[in-house]
Amino acid sequence: MATEFHNLQELRHSASLATKVFIQRDYSEGTICKFQTKFPSELDSRIERTLFEDTVKTLNTFYAEAEKIGGQSYLEGCLACATAYIIFLCMETRYEKVLKKISKYIQEQNEKIYAPRGLLITDPIERGMRVIEISIFEDRGSSGSSSSSSSTSSSSGR
Amino acid sequence: MKNCEYQQIDPRALSTPTPTPPPPPCAKRKTQRPRRKWEVFPGRNRFYCDGRIIVARQSGVLPLTLGLILVTSGLFFIFDCPFLVVHLTSCIPVIGGVLFVFVVVSLLQTSFTDPGILPRATPDEAADIEKQIDNSGSSTYRPPPRTKEIVINEQVVKLKYCFTCKIFRPPRTSHCSLCDNCVERFDHHCPWVGNCVGKRNYRFFYTFIVSLSFLTAFIFGCVITHLTLRAQDEKGLVYALQESPARYPFHLAACVPSLTWHMNVCSVKHNPQTELVVCFFSIWSILGLSGFHTYLVASNLTTNEDIKGSWSGKRGAEDSVNPYSYNNIFTNCCVVLCGPMPPSLIDRRGFVPEDGDPQATPQELDLPPFVAKNDTNMEENCQDFALSCTA
Numbered sequence: 001m002a003t004e005f006h007n008l009q010e011l012r013h014s015a016s017l018a019t020k021v022f023i024q025r026d027y028s029e030g031t032i033c034k035f036q037t038k039f040p041s042e043l044d045s046r047i048e049r050t051l052f053e054d055t056v057k058t059l060n061t062f063y064a065e066a067e068k069i070g071g072q073s074y075l076e077g078c079l080a081c082a083t084a085y086i087i088f089l090c091m092e093t094r095y096e097k098v099l100k101k102i103s104k105y106i107q108e109q110n111e112k113i114y115a116p117r118g119l120l121i122t123d124p125i126e127r128g129m130r131v132i133e134i135s136i137f138e139d140r141g142s143s144g145s146s147s148s149s150s151s152t153s154s155s156s157g158r
Numbered sequence: 159m160k161n162c163e164y165q166q167i168d169p170r171a172l173s174t175p176t177p178t179p180p181p182p183p184c185a186k187r188k189t190q191r192p193r194r195k196w197e198v199f200p201g202r203n204r205f206y207c208d209g210r211i212i213v214a215r216q217s218g219v220l221p222l223t224l225g226l227i228l229v230t231s232g233l234f235f236i237f238d239c240p241f242l243v244v245h246l247t248s249c250i251p252v253i254g255g256v257l258f259v260f261v262v263v264s265l266l267q268t269s270f271t272d273p274g275i276l277p278r279a280t281p282d283e284a285a286d287i288e289k290q291i292d293n294s295g296s297s298t299y300r301p302p303p304r305t306k307e308i309v310i311n312e313q314v315v316k317l318k319y320c321f322t323c324k325i326f327r328p329p330r331t332s333h334c335s336l337c338d339n340c341v342e343r344f345d346h347h348c349p350w351v352g353n354c355v356g357k358r359n360y361r362f363f364y365t366f367i368v369s370l371s372f373l374t375a376f377i378f379g380c381v382i383t384h385l386t387l388r389a390q391d392e393k394g395l396v397y398a399l400q401e402s403p404a405r406y407p408f409h410l411a412a413c414v415p416s417l418t419w420h421m422n423v424c425s426v427k428h429n430p431q432t433e434l435v436v437c438f439f440s441i442w443s444i445l446g447l448s449g450f451h452t453y454l455v456a457s458n459l460t461t462n463e464d465i466k467g468s469w470s471g472k473r474g475a476e477d478s479v480n481p482y483s484y485n486n487i488f489t490n491c492c493v494v495l496c497g498p499m500p501p502s503l504i505d506r507r508g509f510v511p512e513d514g515d516p517q518a519t520p521q522e523l524d525l526p527p528f529v530a531k532n533d534t535n536m537e538e539n540c541q542d543f544a545l546s547c548t549a
Binding site for chain 1: 259260263264267276277279280282283286308309310311315317325328329330342343361362365481482492493495496497498499500501503504505
């Protein structure tokens, strides 16, 4: 995990940010958090469509799970109401637990799939849940030393 | 070796240190003190306890609301409870105490919770949206008001572009001019609680007004009972009202919802008919508000939508149906009041990245020391990108 993380840092060190693509929200089902699965044209040459769609669909599933209205959420809500909502100060809500799962998933996706292709996904929570920001990096190529370029190639070979 | 090479980048050499108040007395700091995001928040809000508590800029009436509730309840507990415990039951102060706790706690939570503020768009995001609008729109000098139409549950909904926050507002979001923020599921800006009421604190607000209705009705009932019992024991109702300090809760139970009525009552001395009438109307105003919000909850509407008549079919030829309603009163109530609690999107206590732009860099979630080192490169790259965008 630590070495992979360092490779991600070195990707940024040896690559320059070319552009950012924003995946907007899909409001067709109301105000629930769901992102569009339309494949942006800028990523055409960088990543396979299926991988991208899988990532977005999994994220949508996570958000749907967080916002699911069912027995457990009602229980949590009623318990909170009965304690005059003081329980929100002590306990972590289900939404927050799912958000932690989401950030772990995004980090894992970045390390395994996106960083080797020179891409980086930003967690939507850092953009107010409005967009999924994907940063596209261009490899500088000549600026890094031989060891840094070999590390980039080793990460892309994963 | 990789580590050494990477760690040799010294952000201190590249970023210009700005003086921040107050500088630490002993250590010679080359970097500026890391600031939290609430310190650079662009909206008109005030923050306390290092970003844990958020209120609107004008929170002037909140102390009054709190004061009125505390004083009324205090007088009730001091004057009426001892008498009623003796003559009726000892449950009276218990019920009163529980209601009082609910009222105060829910009031404070309504006032100090982030109502669902949407953070403003990053420069990159705003540029991307502008590009999309320019591609589709005409190139006239004054562009038409920017709206986007979407379909939610077979209902056409218009999303408006917010010029302050530089985003297309999600459905049910509105920009509060007092707080200068876009708030999700915006209900209204309540001066009595000193904050907007939106997605995250609507349930607290509802609990507050419902428990306040019960509390005022309870106090009103107890005071009437107290005076009646005294009138029976002693020389009659008028004497009881004149002599008993129990008349003060009458004055103040009337004041709890309404400042103007408070002014009137203060000028009225020993006139029980006026007091009762004023008290009656005051309690009805709170009960009316509770009833109105119960209707809103049951039909999954916001005050904003109800006032504008968005879904009542007043405007347009076709029938507008609320697309967010589940068409079941019970489900609507459960969803609005007991639904999952969404997180705060503005991350008040997070640290601003060292490059000074709080939203330009994607942050890694573990190992915060790496964030500072990344930003040096990201700043250069972001500047390059920004220049290439505007070229």
